[in-house]
Amino acid sequence: MSRLILPAVGGDPVLEKDYDLTLGDDDVRVAIDAAPINPADQLFMLGWFGVYPKVPNQLGAEGTGRVVAAGSQADRSLVGRRVIVLPTFVHGTWASEVVVPAAKVVAVPDADPIQLAMLAVNPATAYALLHDYVTLRPGDWVGLTVANSGVGQNLIALAKRAGLKVLAVVRSESAAARVHADIVLVDGDDLAARIGETKLRVIYDGGAPDLSKLLPALENGGTVVSFSAVTGESQTIPYPDLFYRDVRQRGFYIIRWVEQTPRAELVRVYTELASLVADGTLKVDVEATYPLSAYREALQDAGKDGRTGKVLFTPQA
Ligand SMILES: NC(=O)c1ccc[n+]([C@@H]2O[C@H](COP(=O)([O-])OP(=O)(O)OC[C@H]3O[C@@H](n4cnc5c(N)ncnc54)[C@H](OP(=O)(O)O)[C@@H]3O)[C@@H](O)[C@H]2O)c1
Structure with missing residues (x-):
């Protein structure tokens, strides 16, 4: 014992x-x-x-x-x-x-x-992120960072099952190779440009990359749900997104x-x-x-x- x-x-x-x-x-x-x-x-x-x-x-x-x-x-x-x-x-x-x-x-x-x-922890976190914040319908796009994590792997599997589309962001090519989302992008200075025209209903934010790279893809009135702080730094919504676009931020805690x-x-x-x-x-x-x-x-x-x-x-x- x-x-x-x-x-x-x-x-x-x-x-x-x-x-x-x-x-x-x-x-x-x-x-x-x-x-x-x-x-x-x-x-x-x-x-x-x-x-x-x-x-x-x-x-x-x-x-x-x-x-x-x-x-x-x-x-x-x-x-x-x-x-x-x-x-x-x-x-x-x-x-x-x-x-x-x-x-x-x-x-x-x-x-x-x-x-x-x-x-008990990561699948339930993924489930709650998908169900408790924004009402999503098949075909909706969601953004996900730290996407190769346990939370990310579970969220992608549950999202796929619900008919959702996932734009996933990771920080290395080797991580990208293990992530099976609809779009998988490796973080970089030009990330916002590479996201292109995809419009996200919600961003599930793992704490990196900086939200400024993803927010242009979030629809007006869209929600950021932060679930992790991998860099130790807080991610916040800039005033222009808050004022002019009514972007919201929520947090999850298991x-x-x-x-x-x-x-x-x-x-x-x-x-x-x-x-x-x-x-x-x-x-x-x-x-x-x-x-x-x-x-x-x-x-x-x-x-x-x-x-x-x-x-x-x-x-x-
Ligand atoms: N809010 C809640 O209640 C709740 C519940 C569950 C999990 N979480 C949090 O969610 C995160 C993932 O948890 P997990 O158990 O799924 O993790 P995990 O499977 O152990 O994976 C850790 C992840 O963090 C990434 N990472 C670590 N440091 C990073 C940095 N500085 N920049 C970018 N990415 C970094 C790793 O990327 P690489 O593979 O590239 O190293 C990997 O994707 C953790 O921060 C955890 O605390 C929160």
Whole structure:
């Protein structure tokens, strides 16, 4: 039994061998099969995320595993079921076993655990970006930056399924080769010119490139939904676009979405997304998997630019 914890904000994680797995009445205990290292985990460790660590803090925002025990008030039918663990940044999935409130897991059909481990955050983010901001119809164009990311891969797959057209922007030719959108462009000084006449209903902004390169393609009254800040800099709408064109800007945050979405709707969305993982519609590239004991190499691998996919822990391996 082992798990990774953060002993100090900005410090290195440490592997803890024996830890308390006492079940509260409403808890379940989950044996974790796979859990990704997301950019948010790395920001969290530095104290730069929307949830601030309460050290020593468990690590790992999401993952999948099997329920091995349930508290006296928790749904006992979950025992033996495959579940995904929803992000709380309190209950850590970088662990061979974790105790978590039953309300923070969703039972899902069996499918590839590596893909299911990445279901709670990025596919839900992509789903919410497409459904919760602008009403889109088949044939509409949407813009997407940081398009080769996990969020991007999921969004492109869901958009294709809904009959939408995606103009995707990435920062390298090698990333472009892995992105299967209707138009794929590599960032550059002449990006705005290369976008040409395409009119976007909405831009899903990952934080780069600078919005000024994409805004000319956004229709009047269009919306920018910012979901990430890959450069650390804020992206804002210039006054002329605000005043003369009524362009709007919104923001997405998965923790707020999980907290504010009614349980029945969460279960409905995750069940739909899990079925799309099972049938291969949603599939995110994987760079490597590591046992928990190799956490230093895993974190280094996850932190490098130009990865070709996600890095995950497989704690039972
Ligand atoms: N708002 C929310 O609730 C929410 C939910 C999910 C994810 N996110 C955010 O969305 C982003 C993508 O997450 P993910 O898990 O999908 O990521 P991921 O699969 O791990 O990929 C990271 C992406 O960030 C790109 N990137 C990193 N630094 C960059 C920079 N300086 N300029 C341009 N691109 C850069 C990478 O490009 P290369 O491949 O070229 O290196 C890659 O496309 C992250 O910033 C994450 O925090 C936010």
